[in-house]
Amino acid sequence: MKKTARQLKVKVAGNEKVKENIYRLSFRSDYLSKHSLPGNFIHIKIENTVLRRPFSVHDIKGDKVYVLFKVRGKGTRFLSEYKRGRSLDVIGPLGRGFSLKVPGESLNIIIAGGIGVAPLVFLARKIGKRGQRGNNLAILGFENTGDIVCEEEFRRLAYKVYISTEDGSRGEKGNSVGILKRILSGYPEETFMRIYACGPKDMFFEINKTAKKFPNAECEVSFEQFMGCGLGVCCACVIETKTGYRKICRDGPVFDIKEIW
Ligand SMILES: Cc1cc2nc3c(=O)[nH]c(=O)nc-3n(C[C@H](O)[C@H](O)[C@H](O)COP(=O)(O)OP(=O)(O)OC[C@H]3O[C@@H](n4cnc5c(N)ncnc54)[C@H](O)[C@@H]3O)c2cc1C
Incomplete structure (x- = not known):
């Protein structure tokens, strides 16, 4: 159950470099682990920056909260240098998350563009608990092989994983919507499905065009x-x-x- 956001002082439990420019930071918080829902975000105060920076709740295991982030500018570069034990000022959980209202019978499709994959692992974990195994697909699109993250996490959660890369170095050449179109062409129009997406806005526009052909498709997208x-x-x-x-x-x-x- 999502509760009111709180400002909390936490300590960094880990900050692992998972790929060039991509880090997975974790900290322990009883409050955030109990009250965060998939799609919620945390506002983090980073040293030498005036405004806080928003990051999705990437995953929760026990009382540990994970944030997966890409180094883009000054704030994320500083954050990538945070070491275990350093204190962190966070506000959360914030925002309206994914609704998770259909428990199971539909086809659940998670679709990510790049670092947009971050909130979708926690979502996949929650859907996995409610949904039918085998009915859950994760379509993950990246620039190239070097950018691929979270593939194993989705597999461990029993998702059927599809990968696309823009340069064709892994999986299908192109973007994740190309795979979505191909997969959906094999399903009857009346299929009940839920599509959950995070990535660039152009990707959502294309997903919408595809999903519109299916009257029983519901689609939620998370904007950055x-x-x-x-x-x-x-x-x-x-x-x-x-x-x-x-x-x-x-x-x-x-x-x-x-x-x-
Ligand atoms: C609700 C929400 C959830 C987010 N979750 C994540 C997450 O889980 N992992 C992650 O890596 N990033 C996430 N972001 C984006 C993240 O907040 C920005 O990457 C971060 O604020 C950049 O800070 P910076 O100081 O490093 O970059 P800045 O110096 O502020 O900007 C550098 C460049 O980064 C890009 N950028 C900055 N802020 C944003 C933004 N809010 N959205 C898109 N592009 C931006 C711009 O192209 C800019 O030129 C999220 C954004 C929102 C709004």
Whole structure:
């Protein structure tokens, strides 16, 4: 059950380099591990930066909370240098997560573009607990082999994993939506399915075009956008929806795709 966000002082338990420029940071928090839902995010104060930086809850095991992040600029570069034992100021859990409302009977498709895979491992763990084995697919798209992360995590959670790379160095050449289109072409139109996505906005647009052909498809997408306060006050992260502007930090980051297009 998601509760009110709290500001917490935690200690870094680990910060492992998993790929060039990609790190998995962990810390222990009873509160966040109990109250975070897939798709929620944590706002982290990083040294030498004024604004906090948002990161999805990547996974939770016991009281350990994991964040998977890519080094992009100043904040994430500093964060990559955080060592075990260092204290960290975090606010969370924040935002509206994935709904997880259909327990099992449908085809569950997780689709990621690059580091968009981060929130989807925790989601896969939760779906796996409720869903039918064999009905869960993970389609993971990356630039090249060197960027591939989390493949094993999805396999361990009994997901059938499909990989695409832009340069064709592993899996199918192209992006993850190409694989989605191919897989769905083998399913009847009336199939009940839930699609959960995180990645660039262009990817969501393409997913929407594909999913629209299936009247019983529901699709939720998690947006990444520059954020200010993360608490719904500053309006730096608004997105245009069919019913007006919404704040990604408070009304999202997860939206039903039908709210957008
Ligand atoms: C709800 C939410 C969840 C997120 N979860 C994750 C996560 O789990 N793992 C992860 O690696 N990243 C995640 N991000 C993106 C992450 O917040 C940014 O990468 C981070 O703030 C960059 O900080 P920086 O100081 O290193 O980069 P900056 O110096 O601030 O920016 C460097 C470059 O990074 C890009 N960038 C910065 N902020 C964002 C942003 N919010 N969205 C997209 N691109 C950005 C821009 O291209 C920019 O030019 C998430 C963003 C949101 C809004």
